Amino acid sequence: MKLFGQTISSLERGLNYSATKGKVIAQNIANVDTPNYKAKRVKFKEFLVDAQMNELRAYKTEHKHMDFPERNVQPGVFDYSNFRYRHDGNGVDMDKEQANLAENQIYYNALVDRLNGKFNTLQNVIKGGR
């Protein structure tokens, strides 16, 4: 029987997602005055689903067919195309970034609290409830 189960690794993925999102938000807000900068987003799904499962595969009916090129982008981070252009071509929505920032912080804290709760439960079991 597994001692730690799936919960801790799920929480770990959530923390990874949240940390990456923090970096992306920092990058977007840092470039709020950069002309032609495209805002970046993080996809939640790709952090939860195993990257292998989600990979796009070419369907080959002929051995000469080529595979799709390996995606060489960092998983989950992509340029956000659906936005309003400002006159200098910048696509950072400051209000949205600030809202995301606050949300991400709360989310991160919640995950850390949950992780600590999990560890405390284990501690309790190890000590035999004493």
Add this chain to the structure above:
Amino acid sequence: MGIFHSLNTTASALTAQRLRMDVISSNLANVDTTRGRMVNGEWQPYRRKTVTLQPKGTQFSSMLQMAIGKTRSGDVGNGVQISRISEDTETPFKSVYDPSHPDANAQGYVQMPNVDPLREMVNLMSATRSYEANVTVFNANKSMLMKALEIGK
């Protein structure tokens, strides 16, 4: 990417915005400078300076590193930097009639710098707000890192 990556990103933005403010200050300080530069034995007024920002890591060298596979591509980014400080040659100098001025020409007009205080003030406000926004991000990331230290306590 280290754990302090996001803090470095924000720090680069704070540096860039502060430099922007410095350039704006320089423009406003020189709003009446008629002797900015000597050209062919004639004084030219001060030219307004502007800054250009660009995301860090988009220069040729880092693109090359990425292309030959030295660094991981698709990195979130390294923040922002000032790519250049250029002089505004498009806005014309202002001509002011003042025959008593030492730099007045034969018709009595003096060439004044192409600095518009109103425009500089607007840019200054923009730089200040961007700076504040980045400070907010810095604090948020800092508290997230502090929270991460509590894991397992």
